Amino acid sequence: MEGTAGREVEFNEGFREIQGLIRRYHPVSILKEALVYLYAPAKSKFDRTSRQPWLIMLLIKWVFLDVLSKKPMGRPSITQGQLQGLLQKVLDLTDSDRMPNEYEDLRLFFRALAYQQFFYQADGKLVDIARQETIFAKVPENHYFKTKFLKGVGLSIESFLRLSFALLASVGKQGMVLSREHLFALCPPFSPIEVDAFLRAVSVEVNDLNQTLTATDVDGRGPGEFLQQTPFLKFPLVKVGNQYWCVSPHVLSRSLGHFVYDYLKRDDVNSFNAPFGKAFESYVGKWLRKSKLPMVDENELMRGLSGQGGVVDFLVADGDSNVLIDAKGVEMAQRGMAALRKGDVRRATETSLLKAFKQGHEVVSRLPSVNSKNPVISQRSKNYLLAVTYKELYIGNGRTLAGVVGNAELDKIRANYALEHQIPIENIYFLTIHEFEELMDMVGCGKVGFVEFLERAKLADSSPDTQKFTFEMHLDELARHVGRSVPLIDVLKEMRDELAKKVPAFAASRYAVKEGKKDDTA
Structure with missing residues (x-):
C-alpha cells in the first residue's frame, strides 16, 4: 500500500x-x-x-x-x-x-529526527542544573519562581537542584534501580520530608502509570507517534514497590536539567511568561557582558534611536560590525517539532524567531538617522542578528529559517525595509542559551573574537561540505583548536563543594568538576 x-x-x-x-x-x-x-x-x-x-x-x-x-x-x-x-x-x-x-522541506525531516534522538546521544549536562540555579534560585525569597515552586512541589528550588545533582551521581553508579534509603544515605543534610517531596515530583507510581499516561495521551496511536517526545520526561522515575526505576539516564538528565522551568511553565504559563522573560533577558545580558565588548540594552536603544519601532534586547559593537541580539525564552511545541509543513513552523515561531527577524530589521533601518551621543548606537558596515532561545529549536541559521518557514514569509518582512537595511540571511543565527554561554565564555577569555567566530560559522555554512546542523557544531570545531569552554564552572563548583562539606563522598565522586572537562559538566 x-x-x-x-x-x-x-x-x-x-x-x-x-x-x-x-x-x-x-x-x-x-x-x-x-x-x-x-x-x-x-x-x-x-x-x-x-x-x-x-x-x-x-x-x-x-x-x-x-x-x-x-x-x-x-x-x-x-x-x-x-x-x-x-x-x-x-x-x-x-x-x-x-x-x-x-x-515540505528536507530540513523539516532532519529537525524531527533531532528532536527524537539528539538528547539520547548527549552527555549528561550538569550545566543545565547550574543554569537553573542561577536563573531560578538566585532570586529573592518572595519571588514568583520560589513561592510557586515551593507551594506546588513542597520543596525549595535550592534543595530540589541539589538533590537533582545527587540523583544524577547516584544513577550513574546504581544503574536503573534507586532506593529511597540510598538517597537518604547519599544526602543526609536533607530531611525525609524533603527527599520524599523530591521523589514525588520526579516519579510516578507504577500502578498509576495507565491513568497518568492516558491523561496526556492527546493524539492517540498513529505513525506520527514515533517522533513524539516521551512523556517520561515529566516523570523519569517509576516507583515499583520500594524502589525507583530510572527509565533512562538521558531522560533523567534532560528532565532534571529543565525541571524547574518545565514545572513552572506547565503549572501556569500565563503567570510564568512575564517574570521568566525578564529573568532570561537579564541572564543573556549577563553573559553578553563577559565578551567585554561595547554594548547597549533595549532601554538605551529606545532612547537613542530616532522614530518609532521595535527594538532588540541588545546591540554590540565589534569593530565595524553591529551584532543585534534578542533573548527569546521559548521552546517548540510538539506540533512544531515534528512539523510536515512550513506553516506549522511559521505559526510556532511567530512570536519568537520571526519577531526577532522583524525587530532586527527595524533597528538596522533606524540606525542611519540616529543622533545619539552613545558611540555604540551607530550605523556600521555589517549587521548580524542572533536570537537566543532557552531550549533547542533546531533552526540554526537564517538559511534554515527560510527553509522551514518559507522564504516568502521572510520576504514579506524584508519588503518593508530598503535593500541596504536588510540583514543578509547568512548573517543570522539562532542559538540555545547553552551555545550562547559557551560562545561568550570563549570570547571573554580571548580565545576568539565575537564577529570573527560568526564569520567562521558563516564561511563553513556557505558550503554543503562544511555546513553545520547546529551552532554547537561550530563551537565543537573551534574547541578542537583552542580547547573546550565550561560555562557556569563556578556555579557547579560551588554546588559540588557545598554538598562535599556535608557529604565527603561528593569530593571524590565522578562529578568532581574540573576546568575544561566536558563529559560530566557540559
Missing part, C-alpha cells in the same frame, strides 16, 4: 499485533526487561545509541497505556529474548512512519 492512508493501515495492523504480544506478559516484567536491555554494558556510545532508546520509551508507553495493564493477574513474566523480539516488532513498524519526501 502506498501513501498516507496505506501507512495508517499498515501501522494499525502492526500495532494490533504488538498490543496482542504485550498482553501476553506482565507489564512490570516488560518494563524491567526493557530497562535491563537499555542499561546493559555497551562497547561504545554508538552501540548504546543503536539500541534506539526512543523506541524503548515508546514501547513502555504503549505497555502502560493499554487499559488491560491495570489487571495483569496471571500473566507470565517476559524473557529477555521475548522482549527483544517485541522491540524488533516496534522497529519494523517504523516503516509506516512518514517518509522524508512527505516533508
Whole structure:
C-alpha cells in the first residue's frame, strides 16, 4: 500500500499485533526487561545509541497505556529474548512512519529526527542544573519562581537542584534501580520530608502509570507517534514497590536539567511568561557582558534611536560590525517539532524567531538617522542578528529559517525595509542559551573574537561540505583548536563543594568538576 492512508493501515495492523504480544506478559516484567536491555554494558556510545532508546520509551508507553495493564493477574513474566523480539516488532513498524519526501522541506525531516534522538546521544549536562540555579534560585525569597515552586512541589528550588545533582551521581553508579534509603544515605543534610517531596515530583507510581499516561495521551496511536517526545520526561522515575526505576539516564538528565522551568511553565504559563522573560533577558545580558565588548540594552536603544519601532534586547559593537541580539525564552511545541509543513513552523515561531527577524530589521533601518551621543548606537558596515532561545529549536541559521518557514514569509518582512537595511540571511543565527554561554565564555577569555567566530560559522555554512546542523557544531570545531569552554564552572563548583562539606563522598565522586572537562559538566 502506498501513501498516507496505506501507512495508517499498515501501522494499525502492526500495532494490533504488538498490543496482542504485550498482553501476553506482565507489564512490570516488560518494563524491567526493557530497562535491563537499555542499561546493559555497551562497547561504545554508538552501540548504546543503536539500541534506539526512543523506541524503548515508546514501547513502555504503549505497555502502560493499554487499559488491560491495570489487571495483569496471571500473566507470565517476559524473557529477555521475548522482549527483544517485541522491540524488533516496534522497529519494523517504523516503516509506516512518514517518509522524508512527505516533508515540505528536507530540513523539516532532519529537525524531527533531532528532536527524537539528539538528547539520547548527549552527555549528561550538569550545566543545565547550574543554569537553573542561577536563573531560578538566585532570586529573592518572595519571588514568583520560589513561592510557586515551593507551594506546588513542597520543596525549595535550592534543595530540589541539589538533590537533582545527587540523583544524577547516584544513577550513574546504581544503574536503573534507586532506593529511597540510598538517597537518604547519599544526602543526609536533607530531611525525609524533603527527599520524599523530591521523589514525588520526579516519579510516578507504577500502578498509576495507565491513568497518568492516558491523561496526556492527546493524539492517540498513529505513525506520527514515533517522533513524539516521551512523556517520561515529566516523570523519569517509576516507583515499583520500594524502589525507583530510572527509565533512562538521558531522560533523567534532560528532565532534571529543565525541571524547574518545565514545572513552572506547565503549572501556569500565563503567570510564568512575564517574570521568566525578564529573568532570561537579564541572564543573556549577563553573559553578553563577559565578551567585554561595547554594548547597549533595549532601554538605551529606545532612547537613542530616532522614530518609532521595535527594538532588540541588545546591540554590540565589534569593530565595524553591529551584532543585534534578542533573548527569546521559548521552546517548540510538539506540533512544531515534528512539523510536515512550513506553516506549522511559521505559526510556532511567530512570536519568537520571526519577531526577532522583524525587530532586527527595524533597528538596522533606524540606525542611519540616529543622533545619539552613545558611540555604540551607530550605523556600521555589517549587521548580524542572533536570537537566543532557552531550549533547542533546531533552526540554526537564517538559511534554515527560510527553509522551514518559507522564504516568502521572510520576504514579506524584508519588503518593508530598503535593500541596504536588510540583514543578509547568512548573517543570522539562532542559538540555545547553552551555545550562547559557551560562545561568550570563549570570547571573554580571548580565545576568539565575537564577529570573527560568526564569520567562521558563516564561511563553513556557505558550503554543503562544511555546513553545520547546529551552532554547537561550530563551537565543537573551534574547541578542537583552542580547547573546550565550561560555562557556569563556578556555579557547579560551588554546588559540588557545598554538598562535599556535608557529604565527603561528593569530593571524590565522578562529578568532581574540573576546568575544561566536558563529559560530566557540559
